[in-house]
Amino acid sequence: MVATPATLALEKAGIAFRVRQYEHDPEAVARGLPYGEEAAEALGLPAGQVFKTILVVVDGSPGVVIAPVSARIALKRAAQALGGRRASLMDPSDAERITGYVVGGISPVGQKRRLPTVLDAKAMEYAHVAVSAGRRGVDMELTPADLVAVTGATVRDLTM
Numbered sequence: 001m002v003a004t005p006a007t008l009a010l011e012k013a014g015i016a017f018r019v020r021q022y023e024h025d026p027e028a029v030a031r032g033l034p035y036g037e038e039a040a041e042a043l044g045l046p047a048g049q050v051f052k053t054i055l056v057v058v059d060g061s062p063g064v065v066i067a068p069v070s071a072r073i074a075l076k077r078a079a080q081a082l083g084g085r086r087a088s089l090m091d092p093s094d095a096e097r098i099t100g101y102v103v104g105g106i107s108p109v110g111q112k113r114r115l116p117t118v119l120d121a122k123a124m125e126y127a128h129v130a131v132s133a134g135r136r137g138v139d140m141e142l143t144p145a146d147l148v149a150v151t152g153a154t155v156r157d158l159t160m
Helices: 005-013 026-030 035-043 075-081 092-099 121-125 144-151
Strands: 018-021 051-058 061-068 087-089 117-120 129-135 138-142 154-156
Touching (some): 005 129, 026 035, 035 051, 035 129, 051 075, 051 129, 061 144, 075 087, 075 154, 117 121, 117 144, 121 144, 121 154, 129 144, 138 144
Parallel strands (some): 061 117, 117 154
Antiparallel strands (some): 018 138, 051 061, 051 087, 129 138
């Protein structure tokens, strides 16, 4: 079992999950394959069932968006879902500092501090979704309801 702040947080909360590991290829991103799509491909899951964690800045405050790796986030919808007017993607170095994770391995669970979080409604179409477990090459599968419970997320339509 891989122990990360994310897996430890799920264990502490008594949430059932499954760790899925794959060999992360550092050259994949250089070739233009996003981390999430690499994970979906390596895990043999549809890209719509694997969710990415995106840090945003909404009216000057940090927030977390969890969306399918196959979809583009509508920043205006994300801002509204997080109670603001304008959202932008957070600088990667700021995202790493705030969450305690590295880009490509940022988990929505077990971050340094709990941030306002919104989960794309498409997650509710699946019995289980996969999200990063806090390291590149390590994902975890859990129910969307458990993901909402452990992150305190609201569920909204966020993608285009």
